[in-house]
Amino acid sequence: MPSQTPLPKQYFYTFPWLNGSSEILLEDMGLLSQSNEATSVVNMIKKLFTEFHNLDQVENDLEYRITEFLKQCAESKEKFTTSTDDIIHLAMYPLLQIILSLLGNRILGNAMANIYAKHCQEELRSHSTSKQHGSRNKYNDYQIQSICHNLGLECLVTPRNMIDHIIYPFQMDFQSYLSVATKLTGDRWKLINRIFVKGKVNLIRDDVILLLREMVRNKTKPDYKAIDPELKKKIEDIPEISQILERVEKIVEQNSKKFTSSLFIADEKIEYELFPPCMKMILFRASQGENLSHNERLAIAFYFLNTNHSIEETVDIFRTIPDFDESIARYQVEFAAGSRGKGKKYKMYNCAKLRSFRLCKADDPKFGDRLCIQGGKRKDGTFQPIKNPINDYVFWKKVELQRIHRSQIPTTLDGSKTSQTSQDSVSSVHSEKTKK
Numbered sequence: 001m002p003s004q005t006p007l008p009k010q011y012f013y014t015f016p017w018l019n020g021s022s023e024i025l026l027e028d029m030g031l032l033s034q035s036n037e038a039t040s041v042v043n044m045i046k047k048l049f050t051e052f053h054n055l056d057q058v059e060n061d062l063e064y065r066i067t068e069f070l071k072q073c074a075e076s077k078e079k080f081t082t083s084t085d086d087i088i089h090l091a092m093y094p095l096l097q098i099i100l101s102l103l104g105n106r107i108l109g110n111a112m113a114n115i116y117a118k119h120c121q122e123e124l125r126s127h128s129t130s131k132q133h134g135s136r137n138k139y140n141d142y143q144i145q146s147i148c149h150n151l152g153l154e155c156l157v158t159p160r161n162m163i164d165h166i167i168y169p170f171q172m173d174f175q176s177y178l179s180v181a182t183k184l185t186g187d188r189w190k191l192i193n194r195i196f197v198k199g200k201v202n203l204i205r206d207d208v209i210l211l212l213r214e215m216v217r218n219k220t221k222p223d224y225k226a227i228d229p230e231l232k233k234k235i236e237d238i239p240e241i242s243q244i245l246e247r248v249e250k251i252v253e254q255n256s257k258k259f260t261s262s263l264f265i266a267d268e269k270i271e272y273e274l275f276p277p278c279m280k281m282i283l284f285r286a287s288q289g290e291n292l293s294h295n296e297r298l299a300i301a302f303y304f305l306n307t308n309h310s311i312e313e314t315v316d317i318f319r320t321i322p323d324f325d326e327s328i329a330r331y332q333v334e335f336a337a338g339s340r341g342k343g344k345k346y347k348m349y350n351c352a353k354l355r356s357f358r359l360c361k362a363d364d365p366k367f368g369d370r371l372c373i374q375g376g377k378r379k380d381g382t383f384q385p386i387k388n389p390i391n392d393y394v395f396w397k398k399v400e401l402q403r404i405h406r407s408q409i410p411t412t413l414d415g416s417k418t419s420q421t422s423q424d425s426v427s428s429v430h431s432e433k434t435k436k
């Protein structure tokens, strides 16, 4: 990669996800040459809140800005409401990463990544106007090239690169291209649909901006395992952090529809092991990047939303399918969850309906399950047919798994089981089911 002139400091204020942004922050705070102890995470957080504490002008108060931002995330807004070109904008970025890691809330984490990604796209597409030059791109092609290089993307400006009467002002190394494009859905991003010459992918400016947007989305997603429990405790004890966490909890509560879906059993999330064959097949097809039919999409969305999965987790299922569009998928899932429209939440299809859609996979060689074919075995030895993928299948699957578990419990010296009998397990699942 050819050597690059360093990025202007202003870029790090506007795009705090750039590599090297923390050095800029430390430098601005006069902490770059400080010892490791002085710049430990806990001390650094305290210093940031002290340095950017301004109750006379809340707009310049770090705690206020962070809370405002998290509110935007919780409300699924896609914009910053505070300044995006000053040092406080830079200072809040590492703190947001830490706070979201502490919270472990994927919905807020994804919303944060979405806001930073959209901001990057809008900023790079924006224009500046002056008397001398009129309106022109705020960031020229060479500045976009520098941002790519900062992020490790090998991309060069090629101003006179004309192919079939179209100018492609950028060429990106194919490995750099693939590292981002494979995360984007849609045929247009496949290498086969690109003008690919001598290991370089020829791109128009807007393609490079969209690739950067995706790169930023991935880069800004919090690492939920980054903070160990001991450090977590110390950070949570910092007064500003504990106040922010408290406020976020309230904001989440106020937006609870977004964060929860109806419960199959209170606080229990139905995991893959309990998924019926029909749903496993749809998930498998989605994971293979296959397009899903309308009925398959609805079925899996209804299933997820009715088994204690959040809207975010439900939207995630569709990310791998070729025609995925975040805003459309989110709108549809929120609609199905009752967060939009008339507020009606859709129930799961029953098995008869799924059969009529040819989605029942009871006897599929890979995913089929005897339980779906013969039904759940009752106390008296008769079988109860599976008529619903949640109410019946999940219930009887639990019974089955508990029976297997019981049969594996070693017997004691007097020959009795060390735990309750298999029949007891049916009762325990039953009582759990009726607790709803």
Ligand code: SF4
Binding pocket: 276, 277, 278, 279, 350, 351, 352, 354, 355, 359, 360, 361, 362, 372, 373, 386, 387, 388, 389, 393
């Ligand atoms: S019987 Fe019902 S739950 Fe089982 S695969 Fe068929 S549709 Fe799904």
